[in-house]
Amino acid sequence: MKILHTADWHLGKIVNSVHMTEDQAYMLDRMIEMIRAEKPDVVIIAGDLYDRSVPPKEAVELLNRVLTTIVTELKIPVLAVSGNHDSPDRLDFGSSIFRSQQLFIETKLKGGLDPVTLYDEHGPIHFHLIPYMEPADARAYFQDDSIQSHQKAMEAVITHIEKRHDMEERHVFIGHAFLAGGMESESEERLSMIGGSPYIDAGLFKNFSYVALGHLHQPQRVTDDNIRYSGSLLKYSFSEANQKKSVTLLEIDKDGVVDRQYLPLTPRRDMRVVEGYFDELLEGSKEFPEEDYLHIRLLDDGQLVDPMGKLRKRYPNILRLERQVLNSQMQLNDLNKIREKQKMSHTELFETFYKEMKGEAIPESRREQMNQVVQLLMDQERGK
Numbered sequence: 001m002k003i004l005h006t007a008d009w010h011l012g013k014i015v016n017s018v019h020m021t022e023d024q025a026y027m028l029d030r031m032i033e034m035i036r037a038e039k040p041d042v043v044i045i046a047g048d049l050y051d052r053s054v055p056p057k058e059a060v061e062l063l064n065r066v067l068t069t070i071v072t073e074l075k076i077p078v079l080a081v082s083g084n085h086d087s088p089d090r091l092d093f094g095s096s097i098f099r100s101q102q103l104f105i106e107t108k109l110k111g112g113l114d115p116v117t118l119y120d121e122h123g124p125i126h127f128h129l130i131p132y133m134e135p136a137d138a139r140a141y142f143q144d145d146s147i148q149s150h151q152k153a154m155e156a157v158i159t160h161i162e163k164r165h166d167m168e169e170r171h172v173f174i175g176h177a178f179l180a181g182g183m184e185s186e187s188e189e190r191l192s193m194i195g196g197s198p199y200i201d202a203g204l205f206k207n208f209s210y211v212a213l214g215h216l217h218q219p220q221r222v223t224d225d226n227i228r229y230s231g232s233l234l235k236y237s238f239s240e241a242n243q244k245k246s247v248t249l250l251e252i253d254k255d256g257v258v259d260r261q262y263l264p265l266t267p268r269r270d271m272r273v274v275e276g277y278f279d280e281l282l283e284g285s286k287e288f289p290e291e292d293y294l295h296i297r298l299l300d301d302g303q304l305v306d307p308m309g310k311l312r313k314r315y316p317n318i319l320r321l322e323r324q325v326l327n328s329q330m331q332l333n334d335l336n337k338i339r340e341k342q343k344m345s346h347t348e349l350f351e352t353f354y355k356e357m358k359g360e361a362i363p364e365s366r367r368e369q370m371n372q373v374v375q376l377l378m379d380q381e382r383g384k
Contacts, residue, residue: 004034015237019058032069041118054090081129083176084176
């Protein structure tokens with residue numbers, strides 16, 4: 001069976017005040033061309049179809065057009081799960097009807113977590129569609145108060161699957177999660193860390209033929225060739241400027257995954273970090289397409305008059321302009337502070353702010369109240 005694995009489309013994304021829908025449509029059209037050429041038996045979308053719980057109508061129309069083309073015109077089944085950016089309730093609308101057209105979308109833990117089973121000449125392949133879940137979601141589904149972390153939630157799901165199925169058969173796991181050892185970038189919104197770490201041990205998935213993941217935007221394997229993030233559709237921050245975007249094409253025979261290819265996705269406008277002197281850039285001496293999205297770092301020491309206005313006459317899609325900091329130690333210190341904050345949970349960030357403002361640690365009672373408020377806001381953001 002030939003499978004195309006993609007994820008993290010983030011339709012409706014805005015980057016530095018620029019709506020990316022036109023660029024996303026271009027890239028999805030290229031992906032449809034790949035599907036026509038490669039003729040996969042199934043397409044997997046591992047979460048974050050939209051960038052926010054209430055997407056703009058242009059994003060909804062684009063998703064409708066792409067899914068309709070794949071399922072109705074090309075007659076290829078689509079298996080999708082919701083991610084942490086999607087609204088489970090909105091994405092779930094019509095999902096029961098769509099199943100008759102071979103469009104399978106799972107947004108919540110429900111029923112018996114039954115897989116979608118497809119067949120090839122070697123027999124069945126069971127696809128387990130597990131949407132992004134908070135520990136509270138798993139706690140409610142399994143009626144188990146001991147589930148207080150993403151790790152424990154996923155352990156419960158995997159144990160449930162392994163008890164109900166013969167794992168000697170071929171099984172594919174489709175999920176949206178943060179596996180320990182995966183490399184992240186700035187454009188991934190941190191998963192909730194209320195009640196514990198968001199990281200999940202990749203060893204849980206050892207019995208699956210393939211694990212199709214979404215959430216991390218860089219295409220990558222995690223501990224094993226059969227555990228993979230396909231990466232995002234486009235570059236969504238300048239921290240991804242050096243990444244190569246792609247979709248993963250694989251084949252599963254009777255013994256498991258036997259072949260993997262990475263089909264490159266080439267955007268209409270790339271995202272680049274460019275360093276140079278103002279006059280050089282203004283003269284166009286740097287060799288890159290002038291329509292690309294740019295983060296320009298100017299190396300000039302002296303005063304410049306309206307550099308952004310002048311440069312935009314040649315490079316219309318400058319998204320960020322800065323003067324390169326000469327003090328490398330200051331730059332390193334700032335970078336270290338940013339990295340430290342990126343590792344903090346929402347609650348830890350508030351605790352740090354509280355201590356800076358009050359000069360003392362936050363009391364335990366207020367910490368618990370803050371946990372509840374953060375969880376409530378996250379539920380509201382996801383449309384629960």
